[in-house]
Amino acid sequence: MPKQGKTSPRRLTKSQTGNALLLEIAWEVLNQVGGIYTVIRSKVPTVVPKWGENYCLLGPYMPSNVAAEFEPIEGEPTDAIGRAVQRMRDNGYTVHYGVWLVSGRPKVVLFDLGSVMHRLGEIKYLLWEHHSISTPGDDHLLNDVLAFGEMVKIFLSELAAEVKGSKEILAHFHEWMAASGLPDLRREQVPVKTIFTTHATLLGRYLAMNDPQFYDHLPFVDWQKEARHFNIESNVMLERAAAHGAHVFSTVSEVTAAECRQLLGRNPDVILPNGINNQRFEALHEFQNLHLENKNKIHSFTMSHFFSSYTFDLDKTLYFFTSGRYEFLNKGYDLTLEALARLNHRLKTEKSDITVVMFFITKRPYYSINPEILHSRALLEEFRHTIDAIKKQVGERLLFDAVNHKDTKLPELNKFVDDYWKLRFRRTLQSWKSDNLPPVITHNLHDDATDDILNFLRRSNLVNNEEDPVKVVYHPDFINYTNPLFSMEYGQFVRGCHLGVFPSYYEPWGYTPLECIASGVPTVTSDLAGFGDYVQEQVPDHDRRGIYLVKRNQKSFDEAAGNLANKMYNYVRLSRRDRIDLRNRTEASSTLFDWSNLVKYYDQAYLKALKMDQ
Template sequence: MTTDKNSADASEIRIPENTFLFEIAWEVCNQVGGIYTVIRSKVPSAIEKWGVENYFLIGPYFEEQAAAHFDPATDFSTPVGKAVLEMQERGFDVHYGQWIVSGRPNVVLFNPFSVYDKLGEIKHFVLQDYHIALPGQDELLDKVAAFGFQVKEFLRFLCGAELCSGHKVIAHFHEWMAGLPIPGIRKENLDIKIVFTTHATLLGRYLAMNDNRFYDHLPFYNWEVEATNFNVKPIVEIERASAHGAHVFTTVSELTGRECTHLLGRTPDMILPNGLNIERFEALHQVQNQHFQFKEKIHDFVMGHFFQSYSFDLDNTLYFFTSGRYEYHNKGYDLTLEALARLNYKMQQANSKMTVVSFFITKQPYYSFNPEVLHSKAMIEDIQRVCEEIKTQVGRRLYTDITATNGTYDFPDLKEMVDDYLRLKLRRNVQTWKSKNLPKIVTHTLIDDSKDQILNFLRTANLVNNEHDKVKVVYHPDFISTSNPLFKMDYNQFVRGCHLGIFPSMYEPWGYTPLECLASGLPSITSNLAGFGDYVSRYIQDHEKQGMFIIDRKSNDFHRAAEELAEIMFRFVGMTRRERIALRYQCEEASLHFDWSNLGEYYDKAYNLAVER
C-alpha cells in the first residue's frame, strides 16, 4: 500500500489512449453524502484530461434528484448513446444526458425500480455466482442489486456489441453500493479494466463507534463474526467481493488502507486522496471582505439569541464550529465538548476579554424550531426595523433643519426629532424582547432531548450559556441553508463567517470539512486519525502556519488529546486580529495543494496500473 508520492511528476503521467473511462457511483446525480462532493468536484479536472467524449459517469435514476441534477440528451450518436438506445429498446429504463455541474459530463442513469420484477432472479444469481445472500425487504439492498444488474448488463452490451471497437474500457467503481457488478464482470471475463475505491469500510465505521481502541484491535477482529453481530454481513460481502475482483483496489487514506487489509482481506494497491475543485471556493483578495460580510450575519443571529439575556463585545467574539454526521464518538464531538469546557476555564483564569461562541451543526430528529428562539429572532428583527424607521426620520429631519438654518448653526437635540410613537414602539419592543432566562443551548425542540449526548454533556459540565462563561454553545441539529430563518445563508457562507473549524475525529476515512474550511480561508483543527489530518501530518511541512492544526489521537488518550485541543484553541483565542487575517490568507493559498489538478494524478496512476494489469 503506497501513496506513490514521489514516483513520477504529474507531467510524466499519460492518460491511456483510445480509452473510455466510466466512473460508477451511487451518488452520481444523487446527493446523499461525501462521495457526491468527491465525484462532482473532480469532474472538471477529469474532463480536461480525458475529454468529454471519453469520460462518462454512471449512477441511479431517481426522478426527484434527476429533476434538479440531470439534463436529458438529444444526441445519441456516440457509442455510449447508441448503447443506451439499444438498452431502451430491450426494455431497460435508462437515461442518457448531462449532469448539471461544472464541466457538464455525460451520464448514464439506471432506474432501479424498473427491474424490480426481476429482483428474485437477480438475487438468485448473486447467491449462485458470488455466494452473497441478499435478504428480502431491505430497501437499500434491493435498489443496489437492481442497479448493479443493469450496470453490468450495460457494460456487457457495450463491450460485446463492438460499439467501442478500438477503445479500451476502464470502469471505476466507488463504494459498495456501486460495486456489485464487479464479480460479474470478472466471471464473464469482459474486456474491462476495473478500479474499485472504498471511501470507508462499513464494518470499520460500526466497530469504531463501539470500540475506543478500534485501531489497536484491528488485527484481531473476525470480520465474519463482527459483520453478523452488526447485521451487515451482505454489505461487507459485497465490499470484499468488489475489493478482490478489482484489477486495482484503492482507498482514500492510509488509515482506511489498514482497515481494508484486516476487514476486507486485501491491502489497497494505491491511496487516492480526496481533492476539491478549489476554483469554486477562490475569493483571492476578497477573503477578508467575504469573512466580514458573513460574520455580520452571524452577529445578527448571536445578538438575537444571546442579547435578550445579556450582552458581550462582538468585536472581541470568535466563532468556532464543528459539523457533520451525528456520530458522537467517531466525529469527535465528545472530545470537542471536553476541550471547550477546558477552554472556558482557561479563558476565565486568564481573565480573557474574548468570548467564543461555538456552533455544533449536525442532524438530529426534531419537532420544530424552538419557539422561544424563533420569537427572540423575530423580536430583534422588529427592533431593527424600528431603529431603521428612526434613522430615516432623524436623517430626514436633521437634513431639513441644517439646510433651513439662517446664520449660526447649533446642533439640535436628536431626541426631539423622533416622534413619541416611534420612541414608545421601540421601548415596548425592547421590554418585550428582554429576558432573565439563559440563552437556549439548542435551537430546535429535539424529539428525545433527554438522551442527546451533546446536551447531556453540556448540562453535566454546566456549560449552559451562563453570563460568566467565556465559551457559549449553540447546538443546531439541522444543516444550514438559505431557507433557514435563523441564519439566512448557506453553509459555505456560514463557514466563511466563522473563525475556526474543529473536527478532531476518532474515525474519519478522509474528512472533507477541514479541507472545505481551508479552501474558504478558514483555519481548522483535525486529528491524525482522520485521513485528511494523517495526510497533512505526513506530507505538509509547517502545516500549523498554514492553518492546519493536527492533534495526536494515535498515541494520546482521550484526556491528553482534549488538553491538546483546548491548548490549540486557547492559543488561537490569544492571536491578534492581524495575525488571524494573515492566517486566513495562508489557508486559502495552502488549499491549492488539494486541488484536483494536483491530486488527480493519483487517479491517473491507478488507471495506468489497471491497463497494465
C-alpha cells in the same frame, strides 16, 4: 503498504486517454446521499477536459433527483457509449442517457432499476451460486443495489461488444453499492479493466461508532462475526467480493487502508486522496471582505440569541464551528466538548476579555425551532425598524432645524423624536430583554433527554452563563438560505467563522476541513482522519498554513482533549493582524488540495489497471 510518496506519480498521456473509455460508477451520481456525491461532482471539472467524450458517469435513475440536473441526449447515438445504451434499450431495458448539468457537463447513463426487478430472484440465486453470497428477501435497499449492479454489468458487457477491442475500457466503481456486478464481470471475463474504491469500509464505520477503542481492537476483529452481529453480512460480503475481484483496489487514505487489510482482506494497491474544486470557493482578493460581510450576518444572529439576556463585545468575539453527521464519537464531538470546557476554564481563570461562540451544526430529529428564539429574533428586527424610523425622523428634522438657525451647536436630538417613537422604543426593548440564560440549542429535539451533546453541556454546566467566555450554540439542522435563524448559505456561514474544529476519531477522509481551507478559514483536523493523515505526511508546515493537527493516534482521550484545548487557546491569543495573516496563508494553501493536483493519483490507478491482463 508504504506511505504515499512525495514524488509525483506518472500522469496519463493524451494518447492513453484518447484510446480508452473511462466509466465512473457510483450510487451517488445525481443522487446526493453522502460524501461520494461531493467527491464525484467536485472532480468532474478536472476530469472532463482531460478525457473529453471518452468519459461518462453511471448511476441509478432516481426520478425525484434528476429533474433539475439532467438533460437527455436526443437523436441517434454517435458514440460507443450511446450505442451501448441503445443496445440495452433494444433489449427492453429502460436506460437514460444525457448530460449532468454541473460544472464540466459530463455525460451520464442512468439505469431504471425497475427494468430488472422481475429477475431479482435469478440475480440473487446466481450471486449465491457463483460467489456464495446469500441475500435477505426483505431488504429493499439491498434489492435496489443488486438491480443496479446487474444493469451496470449488462451495460459494460454491451459496451465491450460495441468497441470490440478498439478502445480499452476502464470501469471505476465507488463503494460496494455500485459494485455488486463487478465480480461477475471478472468471472465472465468481460474485457473491462476494473478499479474499486472503498471510501469507508462498511463494517469499519459500524465498529467505530460502537467501540471507543476501535483502532486498538482492529487487528483482532473477526469480520464475519462482527458483520453478523450488525446484521450486515451480505453487504460486507459484497464489499469483500468487489475488493478481491477488482484489477486495482484503492481507498482514500492510509487510515482506511489499515481497515481494508483487516476487514476486507486485501491491501489497497493505491491511495486516492480526495481533492476539492477551488473554483467553487474562489474569491481572489475579496475573501477577506467576504469574511467580514458574513461575520456581520453571524453577529446579527448572536445579538438576537444572546443580547436579550446579556451582552459582550462583538469586536472581541470569535466564532468556532464544527459540522457533519451526528456521530458523537466518530466526528469527535465528545473531544470538542471536553476541550471547550477546558478552554472556558482557562479563559475564565485568566479573566480574558475574548468571547468564543462555538456552533455545532449537525442533523437531528426535531419538532420545531424554539419559539422563544424566533420571538427574540422577531423583536430584534422590530427594534431595528423602530431605530430606522427614529433615525429618519431625527435626520429630517435636524436638517430643517440646522438651516433655520444661526447657532452651529448640535441641538438636543431627543426633542426631534415624537413621543410615539419614544414609547415604541422603550416598549420594544423592554419586551426583548430577558432574565433567562440564552438556550444552548436552537430547536426542540425529539430525544432531548438522551442527546449526548446536550447531556455533556448540562453535566459540565457549559450552558451559556454570562460569566463563561465560551458560549455554545447547538443547531441540529444544516444551514441554508431558507433557514430563518441565519438567512445565509452554509458556505457563507463557513466564511464568516474564524476556526473550523473537526478532531474526528473515525473519518476516512473528511471534506469539512477542506471547505474551510478553500474559504480561507483555519481548521483543526486529527491524525485519525484521512485528510489529517495526508496533511501530516505531505504538508510539513501545516501549522503555519492554518491547518492544525490534533494527535489522537495512540493517545488517550485526556491527552487529545488537552492538545485540542491548547490549539484553540493559542488561536484565541492571536492578534487581529495575526488572524488576518493566517487566513491569507490558509486560503493560499487550498491549491495543495485542488483536484488539478490530486487527480494524479487517479492516473496512477488507471495506469496500473491498463497494464493488467484480464
